Amino acid sequence: MIAYFQSVLITAGIFAILVQGLNLHRGFTGLLNFGHVAFFAVGAYTMGVLTTQFDVPLLPSFLAAMVAATLLGVIVALPAIRLRADYLAIVTITIGEIFRLILKSGPVVTEYTRGPRGIRGYSTEFYFFRENIGLGFLDPQQYLLLVVWTTVVLVGILLYVLLQSPWGRVLKGIREDEDAVRALGKNVTAYKIQSFALGAAIAGLAGVFFAMDIGSLAPDTYLPIITFQAWTIMLLGGMGTHLGPVVGSIIFWSIFNATLFIPGVSGAEAAYLRQIGIGALIMLIIIVRPQGILGNREEMVLDR
Amino acid sequence: MEEALQLIANGVVIGSVIAVSAVGLSLVFGVLKLINFAHGDFLTLGAFLALTGVGLGLPLYLAAIPAIIGGALAMGVLEKVLWKPMRERGASTVNLLIISIGLALVLRHVIFWVFGERTRSYMPPSPRIDLGLFALTPQDIIIIFGSAIALVGTGLMLQKTRIGTAMRALADNRDLAEASGINVNRVILYTWLIAGALTAYGGILLGLQGRVFPNMGWFLLLLVFAGVILGGIGSAYGAMIGSLLIGVVQELATHSAIGLPADLKTSVAFLVLILVLLIRPQGILGRKQAL
Amino acid sequence: MAERDGLLLEARDLKVGYVPEVNIVNGCDVELRRGELVSIIGPNGAGKSTLIKGLFGLVPVRGGTVRFKGEDVTNAPTYRLVEMGIGYVPQTENVFPSLTVEENLEMGAFLNPKVIKDRYEVIFEWFPMLRDRRGQRAGTMSGGQRQLVALARALMLEPDVLFLDEPSAGLSPSNVDLIFERIRFINSEGVAILMVEQNARRALAMSDRGYVLEMGRNRFSGPGRELLNDPKVVDLYLGGRASGGETAG
Numbered sequence A: 001m002i003a004y005f006q007s008v009l010i011t012a013g014i015f016a017i018l019v020q021g022l023n024l025h026r027g028f029t030g031l032l033n034f035g036h037v038a039f040f041a042v043g044a045y046t047m048g049v050l051t052t053q054f055d056v057p058l059l060p061s062f063l064a065a066m067v068a069a070t071l072l073g074v075i076v077a078l079p080a081i082r083l084r085a086d087y088l089a090i091v092t093i094t095i096g097e098i099f100r101l102i103l104k105s106g107p108v109v110t111e112y113t114r115g116p117r118g119i120r121g122y123s124t125e126f127y128f129f130r131e132n133i134g135l136g137f138l139d140p141q142q143y144l145l146l147v148v149w150t151t152v153v154l155v156g157i158l159l160y161v162l163l164q165s166p167w168g169r170v171l172k173g174i175r176e177d178e179d180a181v182r183a184l185g186k187n188v189t190a191y192k193i194q195s196f197a198l199g200a201a202i203a204g205l206a207g208v209f210f211a212m213d214i215g216s217l218a219p220d221t222y223l224p225i226i227t228f229q230a231w232t233i234m235l236l237g238g239m240g241t242h243l244g245p246v247v248g249s250i251i252f253w254s255i256f257n258a259t260l261f262i263p264g265v266s267g268a269e270a271a272y273l274r275q276i277g278i279g280a281l282i283m284l285i286i287i288v289r290p291q292g293i294l295g296n297r298e299e300m301v302l303d304r
Numbered sequence B: 001m002e003e004a005l006q007l008i009a010n011g012v013v014i015g016s017v018i019a020v021s022a023v024g025l026s027l028v029f030g031v032l033k034l035i036n037f038a039h040g041d042f043l044t045l046g047a048f049l050a051l052t053g054v055g056l057g058l059p060l061y062l063a064a065i066p067a068i069i070g071g072a073l074a075m076g077v078l079e080k081v082l083w084k085p086m087r088e089r090g091a092s093t094v095n096l097l098i099i100s101i102g103l104a105l106v107l108r109h110v111i112f113w114v115f116g117e118r119t120r121s122y123m124p125p126s127p128r129i130d131l132g133l134f135a136l137t138p139q140d141i142i143i144i145f146g147s148a149i150a151l152v153g154t155g156l157m158l159q160k161t162r163i164g165t166a167m168r169a170l171a172d173n174r175d176l177a178e179a180s181g182i183n184v185n186r187v188i189l190y191t192w193l194i195a196g197a198l199t200a201y202g203g204i205l206l207g208l209q210g211r212v213f214p215n216m217g218w219f220l221l222l223l224v225f226a227g228v229i230l231g232g233i234g235s236a237y238g239a240m241i242g243s244l245l246i247g248v249v250q251e252l253a254t255h256s257a258i259g260l261p262a263d264l265k266t267s268v269a270f271l272v273l274i275l276v277l278l279i280r281p282q283g284i285l286g287r288k289q290a291l
Numbered sequence C: 001m002a003e004r005d006g007l008l009l010e011a012r013d014l015k016v017g018y019v020p021e022v023n024i025v026n027g028c029d030v031e032l033r034r035g036e037l038v039s040i041i042g043p044n045g046a047g048k049s050t051l052i053k054g055l056f057g058l059v060p061v062r063g064g065t066v067r068f069k070g071e072d073v074t075n076a077p078t079y080r081l082v083e084m085g086i087g088y089v090p091q092t093e094n095v096f097p098s099l100t101v102e103e104n105l106e107m108g109a110f111l112n113p114k115v116i117k118d119r120y121e122v123i124f125e126w127f128p129m130l131r132d133r134r135g136q137r138a139g140t141m142s143g144g145q146r147q148l149v150a151l152a153r154a155l156m157l158e159p160d161v162l163f164l165d166e167p168s169a170g171l172s173p174s175n176v177d178l179i180f181e182r183i184r185f186i187n188s189e190g191v192a193i194l195m196v197e198q199n200a201r202r203a204l205a206m207s208d209r210g211y212v213l214e215m216g217r218n219r220f221s222g223p224g225r226e227l228l229n230d231p232k233v234v235d236l237y238l239g240g241r242a243s244g245g246e247t248a249g
Helices: A003-027 A036-054 A058-082 A085-105 A108-114 A122-132 A140-164 A164-181 A186-213 A224-237 A242-263 A267-288 A297-301 B004-031 B039-055 B060-088 B093-116 B138-160 B162-172 B174-179 B184-209 B214-232 B235-253 B262-279 C048-055 C076-085 C101-108 C115-126 C128-132 C143-154 C173-188 C201-207 C224-229 C232-235
Strands: C005-015 C025-033 C035-039 C060-070 C086-089 C159-166 C192-196 C208-216 C216-221
Touching: A003 A036, A003 A164, A003 A186, A003 A224, A003 A242, A003 C224, A036 A085, A036 A108, A036 A186, A036 A224, A058 A085, A058 A186, A058 B262, A085 A108, A085 A140, A085 B093, A085 B214, A085 B262, A108 B138, A108 C048, A140 A164, A140 A186, A140 C048, A140 C076, A164 A186, A164 B039, A186 C192, A224 B093, A242 A267, A242 C128, A267 B093, B004 B039, B004 B138, B004 B162, B004 B184, B004 B214, B004 B235, B004 C101, B004 C173, B039 B060, B039 B093, B060 B093, B060 B184, B093 B214, B138 B184, B138 B235, B162 B174, B162 B184, B174 B184, B174 B214, B174 C076, B174 C101, B184 B214, B214 C232, B235 B262, B235 C076, B262 C201, B262 C216, C005 C035, C005 C192, C025 C060, C025 C143, C025 C208, C025 C232, C035 C048, C035 C173, C035 C201, C048 C060, C048 C159, C048 C192, C076 C086, C086 C143, C101 C115, C101 C143, C115 C128, C115 C173, C128 C143, C143 C159, C143 C173, C173 C201, C201 C224, C216 C224
Parallel strands: C025 C216, C035 C192, C035 C208, C086 C159, C159 C192
Antiparallel strands: C005 C025, C005 C060, C208 C216
16 A cells, blocks of 8 residues: 555656646746657657667766757747747647657657567666665665655756746746847747756656656657646646646646546546546636646736 | 559548548637637547447438537537636636647547447448549548538638628627627637537548547547648638648658658648748738638 | 607716726716717827727726616627617727628628618718729728728618727828718718717817816816817817817827
């Protein structure tokens, strides 16, 4: 039972990190990113491919995963600069799907990603590493739990500091009135790209932990539903708040996993009911409390 | 060359399906400025409603009628209970878009829940008929004509009827429409009803073209977006042309001279979508504020 | 309560605002009788356009009452007011650009399509230029032509009253002449007109009565000629020259 709760907390922590990235895009900069799963996937795959096929050591492969996600973030940001919010939603969701399809069946790419068969065996070094840092007394699950939640805290502190800085104030200014920020002589484009890149890097790191948790990589894990789950968590917690991703993720995954224990419902049915629940939750939050649990209504009023 | 012609023909078939779906999406966008992410799942709903009729022993063309009415009513009811109240509360277009994503998840998985994940079809597959330059199945031919009829009908509705003119007026300037005495909520309701009927019809054509399964509409949705944006979002005529182009482009991408795996052909359509948005966001026929 | 003494429109102590507690119009009275031409003038930000939008149900009325033909129509839906006989021409974006002239007119008669055919004849007689351009898209027309399309659209249902929000805004001097001439003509055909105008001198000169608004309240009111010659009004709102000139207010 404890192991079960730990596994729920690991998932919640990983998604909290993922949503911290999304929250930077949407909550703090106002960018409508519906392709977040792509950053999650690129982080996981970069680490997986480098570790299993090029024998790259643990820390460099982590770093490479974040760099790759950053690069993809910049690429996605390029259309983001010019497009209206709703077009951006379509473009980002589309980029996410292109990315998944390429991982699955792209020529050359599949030589490394092994297409639909996926990748395994990249996590040994990660778990072995705990001996090196004197955490050998933890079992692998406890160790992952500790690493994930330490990261949640570190990323949270990083974002908090950054968003209090002048740089962060410009981002929030873009969210509220892009033209006004531009009128102040700020390069809005550059700030948007930076926001996209940093949020993507954070998502890429979450992707690495996700890969460590599930133990294998397959393209069809990275469906748009991951993005929608991240959105639900962000909306639930309250976008544009620092604790929102954490609170949202814990509540979301508690509810999500609680549905596993509804008696008399088959596995497949429960899966459908959960998706229905996610959809209904998204609608309900927007209808009843668009600012989320921790959000503040005043900030949402400015949302166009 | 032979291969190319056959691929173009296949592309026109799938493009015809996309076009019917795209026109409905474009109508709703034009009038409401709402990008409806649940549109794909309404295609699925229409396909499954017709499948239910077929299961009861009706021929498909009869089963299509209640399915189309059902599709229209479904969108109409949602206008009454969801979209209109949200508009009256002044919800932003972004929030409406997010709601439509939630709605999409709900609708799709209700369909999964009710019908299961099994893939079905309206009828056993028929062999292709050789038409000289290319070969098509009888279903393909029905799709092309069925789509053409719906598109011409929608075009006539928009140009020749009062409600169609009012839809174009709303797409132009909703405040002025209201100030002119147009009962805006009624026009919006009609827009949903027509879009719902078109979407259910498109879903049936999609089921006829391939198979009927709960993800069918969702999988098509991004292609529908691509068609709509390529043609110029909010332009119903643009949506028709954009959709046919998307259909043909993605089929031609699998030509042996290009050698792209069939799995990736939709990515080509998606890339076209992104390129168009980057180079010419108003699309081929798009103008500002037009339907 | 039925209409009395030809009093078509009567607003009492009107408070209008986009958001609660922030009333842009804050206690205005407006009256309009059958066949009258009444102007509302005042400095920028006085609440003139907001007043007319409040009367027409486009901005929420937060206090006071609006009666039209004796019936309480405070915050009534706009289409209901159109049905009862009010036409409205907004200041900007007052045509449907992708619709033809004829379709624009058709939209003006959305509530009663039966009259369209007969009404076209009257309208085209009043605005002969539109007859020749009936198939042209309104978006391709000049500012003055659009203003005529907008006026014509608002007249399609034979309204008793026309609300005009700055009909001369953004037009060239010759077009301003044309529009004011047509407005006088429409008024002579028996349509009462309530008009907000920046061009205060000209507006008052052609009006039966006028209201001067300031800070969302009535400051002065009376017959157009009297206001035009009232030293205080001239001093404050007409640039201090006590004779009817062509100066924009």
